[in-house]
Amino acid sequence: MGIQFKNVSFTYRGIKTSYGALNQINLQIAQENEFVAIVGHTGSGKSTLVQHMNALLLPTQGEVEVLGQTLPPKKNEKINHLRQKVGLVFQFPEYQLFEETILKDIMFGPKNFNHTDEEATEKAKKAAETVGIGPELYEQSPFRVSGGQMRRVAVAGILAMEPKILVLDEPTRGLDPRGRKDLLNIFRNLHETEGKSIVLITHDMDIVSEYAKRVIVLKDGAVVFDGTKEALFDHPRFDEFHLELPTPLKILKHLEKEVQLPYQPQYDFNSLLNYLKEVQHE
Template identity: 50%
Template sequence: MELTLKNVSYSYNPDAPEPVYAVRDVSLTIRSGDFAALIGHTGSGKSTLIQFMNGLLKPTEGQVLFNGEDIFEKKYPLKTLRQKVGLVFQYPEHQLFEETVLKDICFGPKNMGLSKEEQEERARHAMKLVGLAESYEDKSPFELSGGEKRRVAIAGVLAMKPECLILDEPTAGLDPAGRDDILGTVRALSDEEGIAVVLVSHSMEDVAVYAERLFVMKKGELLYDDTPKAVFRHYKELEQIGLSAPQVTYIAHALREKGFDVSEDAMTVAELKQEILRVLGK
């Protein structure tokens, strides 16, 4: 799987005398096995950008290629693409509507024209992937907790067996435990099922330690596309756009300014501890 945005731009008012661009000249590629985060301040164009990826929104300029094919060419099977590139919207629980969890998760597979048996088999598998016990099948989605509802919504997209899963601010509104749960689940999906993942977030602290690659947006433009370590070296620039590096980065830099030769690349408390012990010769 290879999904490419090629010089895409988007304006919500292209015909205005002075159109405003929500996305401007962004190019990037996502491949099978990628675990990426798309980060930027509110309004930087993240939600607009990800809607190009499954053809929900057509860029005003530029191209979207899936396995090398332009998805906005006539006759391109967009319906199939939307199964392969699964998009989980922000607050997806608002879109749950069936009477039971199982029926809700079957909705996508049903639309794909699968038999009832196949639908339920896929739904049950998806429930397992997101850690929902069988006892949830017959519950009403409305009696679940916030985190559980979100799992149901994610399972609904997974039941279509996507090759790429894009989640728009999946941790918004969850408490820290719920947040770690969801991120851990998504990480496992990537590791165990090989699904390419793009996590959208406005908080670096949230996703940075989970992602292997960061796309950083600034006012509609792609500012960085690199590993978290490389991106955090720009922690001063990140601050200017309302983002920050993990706390550990700041401590590492403060220590370096005091003359301790710790690596600036430590990203977790454990890594920094190692570095400090190393520098102290312990």
């Protein structure tokens, strides 16, 4: 099951203009155990792509199947439940907070999907705990906490719906390094302990190398690479993707040039450190 795109194209239609944002996309995301990063230049179609994953957008051409259900050509009530099953966290999700208290805000999703107050409260509290929002904050206004906390409240609002797949559109944008790490570790934890599939849009190659297993590269609305992060960063035509290398690989390339240390790719900081220790002992 999971999510499947078959020859999907999407055009934004305005009154006078139309713009083809996606062009013949084919891809598949399994329901479990995936950690996929979606990367590509600004305007390459990343946000447009992921909005198909929970039926916020419907394809202009081709077919999208989400958890066994083919999206219809026009919106209808039969696709509403997909918003709950595939949780989409937008760019700057805190702009969508609106309730008087943090707990009520997190409860909004479950209530909207027909859970009783009691059930919604229980789910909200569990989600709050997952993102590190303690009971002392339940009755606070979501607008009176820090930016990082607002972001976590917004993420909890999605988690409270207990989505099967979590889709995150640049979830760490604008956070400080600590807030960034905390949030990413929450996602990694959900992935590792519950096997939840995570789809994460990012511009940051360090996040890709540290957290993702698989990478999809978009360029002008088309998929130009889909494979493991190792295959991407070692790709002979990597330069053509116009992406940066992650910092550990940049350091290794530099060492190769400056001190003739043989280049052996290490994709995250821990592996880099272990490798350098090994070399030092030799």
